[in-house]
Amino acid sequence: MVTSIDLYYKTEWKSKCSSNEKSFLASWQGLSLFSHSMLVVFLPFYAFTTYCILKKTPRTMDSVKFVLLNAHCWSCYCDILVCSLITPYFFFPTMSGFPVGLLRVLGVPTSVQTLIGIVSLLFMATSVVALFENRSNCIPNNRFRITKQRTRFFYYLLICTAIIGYIIPPFCYIPEQESAKWFLLQTIPCPTEEFFYTDVFVWTIDKFWHNYIWMTTGSMILIIFSQIIFYAICCIYYLYFSTAVIISPKTRKYQRSFFLGTVAQAVVPLLLLLIPAISVILLIYFEYYNQALNNSCALSVSFHGFASTIIITLVHHPYRTFLIKVVTFYRSSGKSKFLSSSWYMKKLI
Template sequence: MSLLLHDYYVTNYTKCSKCDSFLCSWQGLAFSSHSITVVLLPFHLLGGYCILFKTPVYMTFYRWPLFNLHFWSCFVDILISALITPYLIFPAVAGFPVGLLHLLRVPIPLQVWLGIMSIYVMIMSMTILLENRHNSIPSNRFRITGKIMKTLYYSIRVLMAFIYSIGIFLCVPDDQQGALLQILKEIPCPTEEFFTVKEIFVLCIDDYYINFLASITALGVLFECSQMLFFMLCCLYYLFFAINGFTSKKTRKLQIAFFGSIILQVSIPVMFLLPSFVFMVFSVVMGYYNQALTNFAVLHASVHGFLSTVVVLVIHKPYRNFIRSFFCKSVKPEVTIKSVMDTRRMSVFPTHVTT
């Protein structure tokens, strides 16, 4: 703690009414977040196992995009709740990590960059899932069929995210202690962690640059949402209006079922994340400080991957039957990709030779 911060702590801060609730402290955030990880990790693993080994043959084309979204959703959950566990100080753009990466002495800027890129890749995995469903409709004139075009399309998007994730560090104050003093003008009575924690990282204190970052972030979210909306509208049009391209009613019915499950899988976790996002934007824009609510917003966001896993296990009949088979042995197993490969292997290498 610098001398000026210490003077503020022993004079002005003694007059503040402090938040003494468990959730206001970094220990409360860390304990709650890490407990969530311990409880939910088995569900994440179960979801991944079902997708990889219990996916039926007729869902082969759907398996890897589904697993890609599942992996990144769960990874972001674990990143927030266990690896980084960010103690955010809003409306100031500052905070410090209390997760495993901090114990391993990973630099805070690197953790910030990892968090931003992981969230973006998770959002992109949602688009990939919708684009996979969009491309599976044979009569769709807007399909991205060429490997070169698809590679270029996703490479450009990753490059844009990389540039953004690097650009946010252009306005990091060199004098971090001076930045903390400036934050005290906006938040005169923060929690005691503000003074006792050694490594609080201030990303930016320039209001103009903060507004610029907010605008770029909003444009990026709008760009991603517009792509998802385009793929969804194309699917809706070809599944319910331009239906002449389907060879049979059964194929169209199966396509509609897959499309509905994808909409649920993408929309429910996003809607669950929305309250945390809205609160954080409100906090920054309106200058509202409430550390307990900020920490709760972090906890709320850290379980969206669990909700996504539950949706996957519930809405897809093969996975649902697998879960039921633990309790009811009469459930008929699906013909999975793994079972087909095992059958082929047995046909090539017979276990019994008759003479």
Template sequence: MSYLHDYYLTNYTKCSKCESFLCSWEDLAVTSHSITGVVIPFHVFGGYCILSKTPVYMTHYRWPLFNMHFWSCFVDILISALITPYLIFPAVAGFPVGLLQFLEIPVTVQIWFGIMGIYVMVMSMTILLENRHNSIPSNRFRITGKLFKFIYYSARVLIAVSFSMLIFQFVPEDQSSALFQILKSIPCPTEEFFTASGMFVLVIDETYINLLAIACVLGVSFEILQMIFFIICCLHYLYFAINGFTSKKTRKLQIAFFGSIMLQVSIPILFLLPSFVFLVFSVVSGYYNQALTNFSVVYASIHGLLSTLVVLTIHKPYRKFIRSLLGMSNAVDLQNKSMFNTRKASVFPTHVTA
């Protein structure tokens, strides 16, 4: 630690400090935790609507929808409140400033929770798409066997657990030396690099870093390919091979469900994928920008809120329930009734003049 202390008192004094918003851990913590306080009521309300206000014709859709809603909200809270990672990239290092750190949960456990939480959330998106994929009667690629489905998802979880445990094999034993080595590539990090008590280096060897980056890209690509497969099958049978549907109404309802799922799945992808791409780019290219790195964390942490809002707005039963809470449904009904009476009066006059 003396090497770091000496560097902090000598070389670091020549560095210009980062004065931008989100450079400090306080900015990240306050921003992320404030977002959590706003989004939790929306998450709870969204879960209540899915469990209590889902109509009978959406019964088979309810549990996969709630499963994705739960894990999306969990990852949202995990990033913004429970862990709140202050990442030092392109070095694979950082420290948490969330509730779990306050409770003195080991950093390695927090990292494991983060990796598994994100993976299970991505898998819940695949489950939701697979549910729509299996609901099309004429689909020859439906996964109907319970045993096969159990093996399929168990294997994916096992792979994720193995990967999440494997990365801890590269943790340097001498954390102080690892931190000092990081200064060779990042000579002017933020002051937190020297003052934070929970600073942790996950991996320092450049070869291992590249291997982890490649493994992450392959893992994400594998999940995306599965989603693409289910999406292509749904598009084919909903828009081209339509002879298997018993009625146009059933097909129209299936298309509506598929469209809502596509919109819901796209929200986490649009908010998690850019952050993931930036962090991988930072590692591969050696680009360091602490404010932008912290912004990518905040950006990723609001995907759950937008996903919840999408669920509540794209499904008619939930919209109707929200309107009833706001007292809008009666006004709409009265307006529709008034319009109907007006049309009726214009067609059928009440009296005839001589």
């Protein structure tokens, strides 16, 4: 049976759009190749940093070991999600797309993958909240400390419940997909050919749910970042300005150093996330369609976890020291092998 989408593809699209030049990056094959290749490069760095946190964390950092590992694991998991498990092929400025990752091969519905992706990214942001809350909680004279484990448990349970709770309603009103795709052609009359021969998932075309998704997601991000800023301000005040000294100068110096490392660990990857986020917002606001740019935004998100991994290794002294030892060991061993081979050659001569 020939549908209206098929008819549009054979008449309008082939006559007006098929001649448009399409870069390899704009195709799903290009997105898949680049994302999977990036993951192959990133994985050794993820493994090395995980080993550092598990095996090279000194006792003086025991209080932060779990939250540091938690934040690192969420960051790496989200990278793997984008690079390999989901690998989203978006059709911005519309709220549609399809995955080209492993979960698609395994038959996981696109709607479920969308839910997993959004929740995972917000949980990753929550792990950064836990990192700053831990730094704030380690300051004895901080009046905003969460001292009871039960209170902390319910605090993070409330955040996680809010994240899952707000995102479920739009999935209860998913439109009929064939008519929704036809509606989207009014906004993007010349999508890539993948739009017609793949199982594209259209999340919503209803203005109410469109506004709901953007407003509630923006509100959740604002709430999460306001908590990060609050704990960061607490740390700055009690470590740099407070005159009520309860800890020794050495301990304060150590806490200042670790706090600055935590800030770097959060800020540098955040700057890398802002570039694709701002790009997507502008694409949607101006209703501009460019598939190569869409795929570039998806790929850019993957650099967040890689940057976070590098920062963790470089800013925290125990891990940096271990990294230097590993690098210099190979250099020195290579140099010693070269010297021994030179000596042996001289003996032969």
